[in-house]
Structures are given as C-alpha cells and as structure tokens.
Amino acid sequence: MTRIYYRPIVSCDVARPESAMTLAGGWGWFSDVEVLRRGETPIVVPASQLPDSAAQSLVAPRPQHLHQPRIMGIVNTTPDSFSDGGLHAATDDAIAGGLAMALAGADILDIGGESTRPGAQTVAHGEEIARTAPVIAGLRAAGFSGVISVDTRKAVVAAAALEAGADLVNDVSGFTYDPELAGVAADAGVPVCVMHGPDDPATMQNDPRYDDVLLDVYDFLEERITALEARGIARDLIIADPGIGFGKTQNHNLTLLARLSLFHSLGVSVLLGASRKRFIGTIGNAPQARDRAPGSIAVAIAAFAQGVQIARVHDVGETAQALALWRASIGEI
Incomplete structure (x- = not known):
C-alpha cells in the first residue's frame, strides 16, 4: 500500500x-x-x-518554550565558514559575538567549530574542542543563561561542550557520522537537533539526487527520530531540521520550503537553517553571502508562517525586528 x-x-x-x-x-x-x-x-x-494518530502528531504541544518563534544565532568559531569565516575564530571574538547576538534577540546560541560548507574538510577532534569549549565556558562565565547549542558531528566534542555549559546537541549528519554521539546526548538528558545531511560535506553538492526530495527527507528524519528514541532520547527533546543547502540543489531547497509544514507530522519541533545560503544569493541577486540578510529574513518569516519553531540565522537583530513586526501584524502581541 x-x-x-x-x-x-x-x-x-x-x-x-x-x-x-x-x-x-x-x-x-x-x-x-x-x-x-x-x-x-x-x-x-x-x-x-x-486519522487520529496523524492529528495527534500535528496538534500535540511541543515544549512550552517553543510555543512562540525562537531565533538561534550562529557563532562559527572557524576560519573557513562559507559566510562569516574568521569573524569569530578567536575565542574572545566568539564570546563577544555571542553576547551581542543575545542582546539583539537570540534565544539560542549555536557554537560550531567545524565548517560544513560544500567542500569543507573534517576538523580533528582536539582542534574542534579547542575552538568550541572555551567559547561556551566563556559565555556562561559572562552571564549568558539562555540555551547554548554545540554544532558538531562528534561525540567527544559534544561531551566537552556539555561539560563547558552547552545544553543542546545539533548534528548536521542526523546522528549518522559518529555512532557514539546519540549516547552522549541521551546520558546528559539534553535536547538534540537531527538534520538531514550527508556524512561528508566535501562531496555533498556533487550532483545530489532524490526520488522525491520532500518525502525522502521526511522518511530520513522519521527513521533517525525513531533511532534516537531507541537510544533513550525522548521525542519531546528532539528537533528536526530538513537541512536546506546540504546535499540539495536550488530546486530541492525550494521544494522543501514550499511544503515545510509537512515536517510537523513528525511530532517534534522543527528548525530551519537557510540563512545566507547560496540559493538566497541566486534568487535575490546577492553574490556575496554578507549581502543576503534581506532574503534570509524573508525565508525565516515564511518558515515561521508555516509554524516552524526555530530559525537559525546570522543576522539576529534584523531577524528579531522582522519577527516582532510580523507577530504584531498577526495579532500575536
């Protein structure tokens, strides 16, 4: 059938x-x-x-703090990220950047020490820990009490980040790269974000193909959610991300965005990370990633209009302003 x-x-x-x-x-x-x-x-x-089961997946309340739209600010502690490589490569700069994002309206700070742009190479465990753990500890020491996410595919990096004060694990490989990572998150009892993405960013844009990109991504995320639950992570601690720009063409990205609300049927919260991606520059005539804030904000607001709970963004202040006005315009304030 x-x-x-x-x-x-x-x-x-x-x-x-x-x-x-x-x-x-x-x-x-x-x-x-x-x-x-x-x-x-x-x-x-x-x-x-x-059917009753399908309705329940859609209407069941997600965690209370996600009953309104949330902004995740991107803090890349790398020299080679596609958009802001080097901006926060130094620990002090990353801490200052994260605190500035918090003041501008970020509810969550996502700290990453390994670029996953197309063509990026894997970073050694020790180097990735050195890039991320001191930043997380520094943010906590500076008084940031919001959610800190570590953007990593590796169990040892996540463990060091959690010890430093992180409280969410965000894996672009959907917890397929390192079989020990899910166990680290389960033992810590922290939320996780499972993304549809390839094991190897270096080759992910080499002619990606799908039978049906929307349903293939959905099936992958459903399978990974089931696997994470089997490892001891409760469903209400899982966030799903369709992985815009990861192993996908522009048409793939647009197909996912047009029917983004499908992913609520997974019965978990949904995150969208489309900020400054190449398709925004192509459609919006902005060749340089730093010039893609308007298009990125448009995509984030469109995602919130489909009920997406979290937008992962570079331009926090601008997105927060747009979100405040959008919420006011629909009677949410």
Missing part, C-alpha cells in the same frame, strides 16, 4: 474557524491538510478527515 503523508496547510490569520486545529500548541492553526503520496497528485481535504 502506498504510504500517505499529511501536511497541514497552516494559517496565522486573525479570523479562525471554530473547527480549526492548533498546530503544535503554537501560533498557527489549520483546517485543511494536503494529502501526499509518492507518484500521485496531492489533494486537499478537511482536517476533520485526519
């Missing part, structure tokens, strides 16, 4: 039908769903026709 997928058609309009369902305990609602099957034309049906 062909598998059926259900995508809520999310609205944030102030006029809401009485029959509408609240999406994930948050700000969006839906009264219709798109029914998707591989190789078939999608159809739209009333949400009242959802």
Whole structure:
C-alpha cells in the first residue's frame, strides 16, 4: 500500500474557524491538510478527515518554550565558514559575538567549530574542542543563561561542550557520522537537533539526487527520530531540521520550503537553517553571502508562517525586528 503523508496547510490569520486545529500548541492553526503520496497528485481535504494518530502528531504541544518563534544565532568559531569565516575564530571574538547576538534577540546560541560548507574538510577532534569549549565556558562565565547549542558531528566534542555549559546537541549528519554521539546526548538528558545531511560535506553538492526530495527527507528524519528514541532520547527533546543547502540543489531547497509544514507530522519541533545560503544569493541577486540578510529574513518569516519553531540565522537583530513586526501584524502581541 502506498504510504500517505499529511501536511497541514497552516494559517496565522486573525479570523479562525471554530473547527480549526492548533498546530503544535503554537501560533498557527489549520483546517485543511494536503494529502501526499509518492507518484500521485496531492489533494486537499478537511482536517476533520485526519486519522487520529496523524492529528495527534500535528496538534500535540511541543515544549512550552517553543510555543512562540525562537531565533538561534550562529557563532562559527572557524576560519573557513562559507559566510562569516574568521569573524569569530578567536575565542574572545566568539564570546563577544555571542553576547551581542543575545542582546539583539537570540534565544539560542549555536557554537560550531567545524565548517560544513560544500567542500569543507573534517576538523580533528582536539582542534574542534579547542575552538568550541572555551567559547561556551566563556559565555556562561559572562552571564549568558539562555540555551547554548554545540554544532558538531562528534561525540567527544559534544561531551566537552556539555561539560563547558552547552545544553543542546545539533548534528548536521542526523546522528549518522559518529555512532557514539546519540549516547552522549541521551546520558546528559539534553535536547538534540537531527538534520538531514550527508556524512561528508566535501562531496555533498556533487550532483545530489532524490526520488522525491520532500518525502525522502521526511522518511530520513522519521527513521533517525525513531533511532534516537531507541537510544533513550525522548521525542519531546528532539528537533528536526530538513537541512536546506546540504546535499540539495536550488530546486530541492525550494521544494522543501514550499511544503515545510509537512515536517510537523513528525511530532517534534522543527528548525530551519537557510540563512545566507547560496540559493538566497541566486534568487535575490546577492553574490556575496554578507549581502543576503534581506532574503534570509524573508525565508525565516515564511518558515515561521508555516509554524516552524526555530530559525537559525546570522543576522539576529534584523531577524528579531522582522519577527516582532510580523507577530504584531498577526495579532500575536
């Protein structure tokens, strides 16, 4: 039997039908769903026709702190990241940059010590620890009390980061690169972000292909969530990220963005990391990554409009301002 997928058609309009369902305990609602099957034309049906299990996955409240949109600020402690390589390569600069992002509106700081841009090479464990753990410890010593995420594929790096004060593990490989990483997170009892991405960033853009990119990414994330639960990580501690720009063409990225709300059917919170990616520069006529803030903000707001709980961004202050105005315009303030 062909598998059926259900995508809520999310609205944030102030006029809401009485029959509408609240999406994930948050700000969006839906009264219709798109029914998707591989190789078939999608159809739209009333949400009242959802099977009970599918409806429960969509309406079950996510963690309380994610009942409103959140901003994750990117702090790359690397010399070679695609957008801001070198800006925060020194520990003191990274700490200062993270604190500035917090003041500008970042709810979460994501500290990464290994570039995962196309063509990037793997960084040795010790070097990655030296780039990240002192920054995390420095942010805590400076009084930052918000969430700190470590962006790593490696168990020993995550363990050092958690000891330094991190409280979320964000793995671009979907916990497939290092089989010990899930255990580190499970033992610590911390949330994790599982992303659809390749094992090797160096080759991920070499002609990526999918049978159906939307459903293939969904199936991968579903399988990884099941695997993480089996390792002892509770579903309400899992965040899913479709991995925009990781092993995907521009058309792949746009296909995922158009139906992003499908990933709420996983029954977990959703994160989008599209900030300053190449497709934004291509469509927005901004060849230099540093000039892609307007396009990045547009994509982030579009994601929040589909109920995505977290946007991972470089331009925190600008995104926070846009988000505040968007929320006011839909009656959320």
